Amino acid sequence: MIILVGSISSESFVYAAGAGRGEQYVFMAKWGSLGTANNQFKQAGGIGVDALGHIYVVDHGNDRIEKFDSNGTFITAWGSHGTSNGQFNEVTDVTVGLAGHVYVSDYGNNNVQVFTHPTS
Secondary structure, three states, X not given: OEEEEEEEOOEEEEEEEEOOEEEEEEOOOOOOOEOXXXXXXXXXXXXXXXXXXXXXXXXXXXXXXXXXXXXXXXXXXXXOEOOOOOOEOOEEEEEEOOOOOEEEEEOOXXXXXXXXXXXX
């Protein structure tokens, strides 16, 4: 695969060519930095999006899930290192089901944990 990065006027773009066809993606936003505070990651991983546009991001190195609104504004985070419910050991992926349940795969604890919003 070939990836070229450039810009058109004030908009950045990434052009990826592979398997004989190319697609152009326009850069929109980014958020987060290295660390342990809210809106910081230590090895950001899998991403899930719910029906309201909330974005759930695996924070692998901090053993937690961070939740953001569709603009990237931090909403909440949960999880810590351990083996109890709500704790993770090498969390790897997150997805959101049709009913709004958040499914988190935990490689180190060999399980999938399911969460629901407190008002659900």
